Each structure stands twice: as C-alpha cells, then as structure tokens.
Amino acid sequence: MINLSDQALVEKIRAGDYQAFEFLVTRYESKVYRLAIRMLRNPQDAEDALQETFMQVFRGLAGFEGRSKFSTWLFRLATNVCLMRIRHRETEPSKLLPLEDYLPKLEEGDSPQMMDWADRPEDALLSKESREKMMEALDKLPPEYRAVFILRDIEGFSNAETGESLGISVAAVKSRLHRARLALRGMLAGYFEKEQISRGLEPTLEA
Amino acid sequence: MEKDEKNTQVFACKGMECKEMLEKLSEYIDGDLDPKLCEDLEKHMTDCNPCLIFVNTLKKTISLFKYASSEPLPKEVHLRLHDYLKKNCQGC
Numbered sequence: 001m002i003n004l005s006d007q008a009l010v011e012k013i014r015a016g017d018y019q020a021f022e023f024l025v026t027r028y029e030s031k032v033y034r035l036a037i038r039m040l041r042n043p044q045d046a047e048d049a050l051q052e053t054f055m056q057v058f059r060g061l062a063g064f065e066g067r068s069k070f071s072t073w074l075f076r077l078a079t080n081v082c083l084m085r086i087r088h089r090e091t092e093p094s095k096l097l098p099l100e101d102y103l104p105k106l107e108e109g110d111s112p113q114m115m116d117w118a119d120r121p122e123d124a125l126l127s128k129e130s131r132e133k134m135m136e137a138l139d140k141l142p143p144e145y146r147a148v149f150i151l152r153d154i155e156g157f158s159n160a161e162t163g164e165s166l167g168i169s170v171a172a173v174k175s176r177l178h179r180a181r182l183a184l185r186g187m188l189a190g191y192f193e194k195e196q197i198s199r200g201l202e203p204t205l206e207a
Numbered sequence: 208m209e210k211d212e213k214n215t216q217v218f219a220c221k222g223m224e225c226k227e228m229l230e231k232l233s234e235y236i237d238g239d240l241d242p243k244l245c246e247d248l249e250k251h252m253t254d255c256n257p258c259l260i261f262v263n264t265l266k267k268t269i270s271l272f273k274y275a276s277s278e279p280l281p282k283e284v285h286l287r288l289h290d291y292l293k294k295n296c297q298g299c
Contacts, residue, residue, distance in 0.1 A: 018293075022292075025288065025289065030280040038276070047284050050284070050288055051287075051288055051292070055296065115260070116260045116264065117267070118260070118266065122270065125267075126275055131275055134272060134275060149272075153269050153273065154272055174233065178230075178232070181232075181269060184268050184272070185261075185265045185268040188264075188268050188271070
C-alpha cells in the first residue's frame with residue numbers, strides 16, 4: 001500500500017479501508033506539522049492543528065472531487081486551520097509588512113554597509129540561538145505572508161499550488177513571497193551581522 | 208557634482224538602479240525573469256557589490272529556512288495523532 005498514489009489511497013478510504021487513511025496520514029503528517037509549528041510556533045497548538053486538519057480530511061474525503069491534487073487540498077485545509085487559530089489570538093502582527101524597515105537604506109548620499117554572511121555554510125550559521133532567531137523572524141511576518149513563504153520556499157510548492165492552497169492569485173503569491181523573503185533576509189542580516197562582529201570577523205564593508 | 212558621480216557609481220551602475228533591482232530579485236532567484244532584465248541585473252551586480260551581497264544573502268536566507276526545517280515529527284506526536292484519529296474517525 002505504501003507505493004500507492006494519493007488518489008489510489010483516497011479511493012480505498014472511500015471504500016471504507018481505514019488502513020489506507022493511516023497510510024495517507026503517515027505520508028503527510030510531518031509536512032503538516034512543520035507548517036503548523038511554523039505558523040503557530042507553539043507545539044501544543046501545532047499538535048491540535050495537526051489533529052484537526054486530518055480529522056477534517058477524513059470527514060471531507062467524501063466531497064473531495066479530485067479537481068486539485070490531494071496535497072493541495074490537504075494544505076488548504078491545514079493552512080485554514082492554522083489561520084483560524086491565529087485569528088483567535090490577540091498578539092498577532094498587523095497585516096501590513098513594513099518592508100522598508102528591513103531594506104538597506106539606499107537614499108542618495110548614503111553608503112549601504114553590507115556584510116556578507118552568505119559564504120558561511122548552513123551548519124556554521126545554524127546555532128541553537130540562530131534557529132530561534134529565524135523562528136522569531138518568521139513569527140514577525142503577518143500570517144498570510146508566513147503561509148506563502150512556508151508553502152512556497154520551505155515545502156517547495158509551485159506558485160500555482162500555493163495560490164490554490166491559500167485561495168489567492170499567482171500574482172498575489174509572488175508579491176507576498178517577495179516581501180516575505182526580503183523581510184526575513186533583513187531580520188536575519190541584522191542578527192548575523194551583529195553575530196559576525198561579536199565573533200571578531202572582518203566585515204566586508206562596501207563604501 | 209563630484210559627489211553625485213561617486214554616488215552614481217555605487218547606486219546606479221550603468222543601467223539598472225538598486226531599488227529597481229530589489230523589486231526583481233525574487234523573479235531573478237526563481238528563474239522567472241525576462242532574459243534581457245536578467246542580463247541587466249547580472250551586469251548591475253558585477254559593478255555593485257552591495258547588491259551582489261544582497262542577492263547572495265537573500266538566497267542564503269531561503270536555503271537556511273529550508274535547511275532548518277527538516278526535523279522529523281516527534282514520535283509521541285505521531286502516536287497521539289493516530290490514536291486520536293482512530294478514536295474519532297473509525298466508525299464515523
């Protein structure tokens with residue numbers, strides 16, 4: 001059964017095969033949990049969202065018409081579950097992404113001081129503290145931008161699949177993704193540049 | 208004017224301005240950019256080191272998030288999920 005396609009498993013589940021559902025859950029549970037933990041940050045909320053999502057999948061399978069891929073439909077449910085939970089919180093950032101805060105100052109007469117941390121390998125950059133900073137950065141994005149970044153850049157969905165999962169146009173996906181990426185880069189740059197200076201590394205300054 | 212010329216060298220290197228470039232970066236990284244604009248952008252980066260660093264650190268940001276997101280599902284979460292579903296779905 002492990003080699004069966006999603007669609008074949010869906011057919012079996014509809015025919016009453018519960019084991020097929022367990023296979024399908026096992027196939028996607030890690031990805032859905034990753035989405036949930038990044039959207040909600042809190043492990044307990046993420047676990048609740050994971051359970052709720054697959055519960056909705058089971059209940060919704062009868063109505064799933066296969067017009068979109070199973071995975072796209074699944075992530076639409078998962079994202080909605082997460083967004084609903086976020087809407088019930090009071091501490092979420094506003095829907096606006098103040099991108100200007102995260103861009104280098106390019107006004108005339110200013111010299112951007114760019115430090116290059118891109119050559120350092122992932123393992124060297126990913127300390128426990130920097131992982132924490134990355135999650136904080138993701139958390140600062142408005143939820144709709146965060147969802148686009150997670151689906152598109154972390155989970156590797158196409159623009160079209162991401163749009164379908166979130167119910168937005170491809171143009172909106174591209175625009176949100178771009179802003180999310182620039183904001184995240186800006187936040188990480190702030191952290192890695194400080195860290196590079198405190199480690200006593202020679203910064204690459206451009207005048 | 209001398210100051211302006213100096214700035215021009217840094218911020219508006221022959222053709223594409225830095226700000227204009229920023230708007231195109233995601234399309235560039237994703238390989239969706241029109242070939243002519245792509246050429247302009249690459250030309251710009253050979254002359255403008257801050258922009259080159261910006262692109263490289265932007266790419267690095269994406270790969271770091273991808274790299275940091277490969278942790279497996281905790282075993283106990285997996286077990287609780289399957290228990291929960293079994294209890295709530297079987298016999299639905």
